[in-house]
Amino acid sequence: MQIDKGKVALVVGAGASAGIGGAIARRAAAEGLHVFVAGRTQEKLDALVSEIEAAGGKATAIVADTTQADDVARMFDVAEKEAGLxxxxxxxxxxxxxxxxxxxSDSFFEDLWRLCAFGGFLVGREMARxxxxxxxxxxxxxxxxxxxGATASMRARPPFTAFASAKAAERALAHGMAREFGKRGLHVAHAVIDGIVDGNQVRSRLPEYLDAKGEDGGLNPDAVADAxxxxxxxxxxxxxxxxxxxxAKEEF
Structure with missing residues (x-):
């Protein structure tokens, strides 16, 4: 089978520029792909698109809720109409x-499952179709x-039990899809992010925790994008x- 990096990428859950989603979007754009970045917050998406375009790349923002099937279908529709599947x-x-x-609460547990597992199912199903x-x-x-994925994809520790159950379900989804669709040319992979990401979210919410890790104690988003x-x-x-x-310094 020919290796073809293609022309179009879709990053669901792009988030802030200084994070894994933003780094992946920038890397794909630098490789010449038209990148569609999807998420719930227009402001964050627009900032990321502007950054990519300023660097000479192509990007389009799509505000969508990945837990809604209609929104997921619309993400693919927008990309296909503008640049291709x-x-x-x-x-x-x-x-x-x-x-x-x-x-x-019931809703707390269910909301985490819907975002990690159900949303992943909707996107995976739409792509395969x-x-x-x-x-x-x-x-x-x-x-x-x-x-x-996350450390919690592999093991559950309180008070992250609900998050772990959702990420473990997402991991199982990825494994099942890989075995079902790999032989037909769809490479499905699951990346376990085993540590804290040195990005905007942690810097704004838990800067002391990240600082306590010391130099290179958090995952560099651009290095994750390379992987x-x-x-x-x-x-x-x-x-x-x-x-x-x-x-390297993370205990595991």
Whole structure:
């Protein structure tokens, strides 16, 4: 099978520029792809698009709720109409919220599951339906779907039990999709982000925790983006289903 990086990328859960989603969007744009960045906040998306365009890249913002099937279909519709079907899709949506189990509301637990697992299902299903040939046909070029996981994808510790159950379900989704669609030309991968990301979210909410990690104690978003791009460009004889990324000094 030919290795083809394609022309269109969709980053779901792009978020702030200084984060994994923003870094992946910038990297894909630098490689010449038209990048569609999707999320719930217009202001953040517009800032990221402006940054990419200022660097000479192509980007389009799509405000959408990834837990709604109609919104997910619309993301792909917008990309296809403007530039073509995305053959690189990143599912980066997630919200690491925590609560003691006995104080947790039903909606708290369900909302985390909907964002991580159900939203991932909707995006994965939509991509498979659109990029794979009908029936059991095989693509003649490579397409890639990468799910952003977390330490919690692998183990549950209170007070992150709800988040862990949602991320574990997302991981299972990625594994199932990889086994179902890999032989047809859709490379599905799951990246375990095992550590704290040195990005805008942590810098604004938990700067002391990140500082306590010391120099290079957090994952560099641009380095994460490099690893994701490597996954996308892998030859089909050496596809990776799962990789874990962590700082050298992180205990594991």
């Amino acid at each position: 995305p053959d690189l899709v990143i599912y980066n949506a997630g919200n690491n919220r925590f609560s003691p189990l006995t104080e947790m 659109r990029v794979l040939p009908e029936g059991d046909g095989v693509r003649d070029t490579q397409a890639t779907l990468i799910f952003t 994701y791009w490597t996954l996308h460009m892998q030859n089909q004889t050496t596809w990776t289903l799962e990789m874990d990324l962590r700082p």
